[in-house]
Amino acid sequence: DAMVIQNPRYQVTQFGKPVTLSCSQTLNHNVMYWYQQKSSQAPKLLFHYYDKDFNNEADTPDNFQSRRPNTSFCFLDIRSPGLGDAAMYLCATSVGGVGTEAFFGQGTRLTVV
Amino acid sequence: AQSVTQLGSHVSVSEGALVLLRCNYSSSVPPYLFWYVQYPNQGLQLLLKYTTGATLVKGINGFEAEFKKSETSFHLTKPSAHMSDAAEYFCAVSDSNQFYFGTGTSLTVIP
Numbered sequence: 036d037a038m039v040i041q042n043p044r045y046q047v048t049q050f051g052k053p054v055t056l057s058c059s060q061t062l063n064h065n066v067m068y069w070y071q072q073k074s075s076q077a078p079k080l081l082f083h084y085y086d087k088d089f090n091n092e093a094d095t096p097d098n099f100q101s102r103r104p105n106t107s108f109c110f111l112d113i114r115s116p117g118l119g120d121a122a123m124y125l126c127a128t129s130v131g132g133v134g135t136e137a138f139f140g141q142g143t144r145l146t147v148v
Numbered sequence: 149a150q151s152v153t154q155l156g157s158h159v160s161v162s163e164g165a166l167v168l169l170r171c172n173y174s175s176s177v178p179p180y181l182f183w184y185v186q187y188p189n190q191g192l193q194l195l196l197k198y199t200t201g202a203t204l205v206k207g208i209n210g211f212e213a214e215f216k217k218s219e220t221s222f223h224l225t226k227p228s229a230h231m232s233d234a235a236e237y238f239c240a241v242s243d244s245n246q247f248y249f250g251t252g253t254s255l256t257v258i259p
Contacts, residue, residue, distance in 0.1 A: 078192070139191035142189070142190065
C-alpha cells in the first residue's frame with residue numbers, strides 16, 4: 036500500500052547529541068511536511084518542501100534543519116537537541132495545491148535524556 | 149490569515165449517544181476544511197474534507213460534517229458513539245500548501 040513511513044517510531048537521544056529522523060513516501064507527492072507535536076497540543080509546522088523548494092516557518096528554531104534528497108525521502112535533523120525538543124514529530128505529504136489533503140506518517144516519538 | 153478554533157478541549161459522551169465536536173474557522177478566501185483523528189502514539193488520519201459543492205460531507209467511520217458559511221462553522225457529528233471513537237480530533241483549514249490545525253478535542257466515550 037502507498038503510504039508515508041517514518042523511522043524510527045521511537046528515538047531516544049542525549050541532550051546536545053545530533054539526531055536525524057527520516058520519512059519516506061510511496062505516494063509520489065510533491066509536498067512533504069515536518070510537524071512537531073507536543074503533548075495535548077496541535078501539530079506545529081516546522082517546514083515543508085514543494086519539490087525541492089524549501090519553505091521554513093518563521094518561528095522554527097535554527098536548531099532544526101531538513102533535507103530532501105529526492106522525491107521519496109525527507110529528513111529532519113536536530114543539531115543539538117534540548118529537553119524542550121522532546122515531542123512527537125510527524126511527517127506528512129500532499130499532492131499540493133488548494134483543497135488537497137495531507138497524508139501523515141505514524142510519527143516518531145523523540146525523547147531527550 | 150486562516151485559522152480554526154475548536155470549542156471544547158474535552159468532550160465526553162456515552163456509548164450510543166450523539167457526538168458533536170465544534171469547529172469554527174476564519175478565512176479571507178473560500179476555505180478548504182478538514183477533520184483529522186489521532187489515536188494515541190499515531191499519526192493523523194483524515195476523516196473527511198470540504199472543498200466545494202455539497203455542504204454536508206460524509207467521511208469514514210460514520211462521521212459527517214456540515215459546512216455553514218453563515219456561521220463560519222464546520223462541526224463534526226456522528227449519530228451514535230462507539231468505544232473505538234475515543235481519540236483526539238483536529239479541525240484544520242488549508243491555504244494552498246499549508247494546513248492550520250485547531251488545538252484539538254479529546255473525545256472520551258463512556259460505556
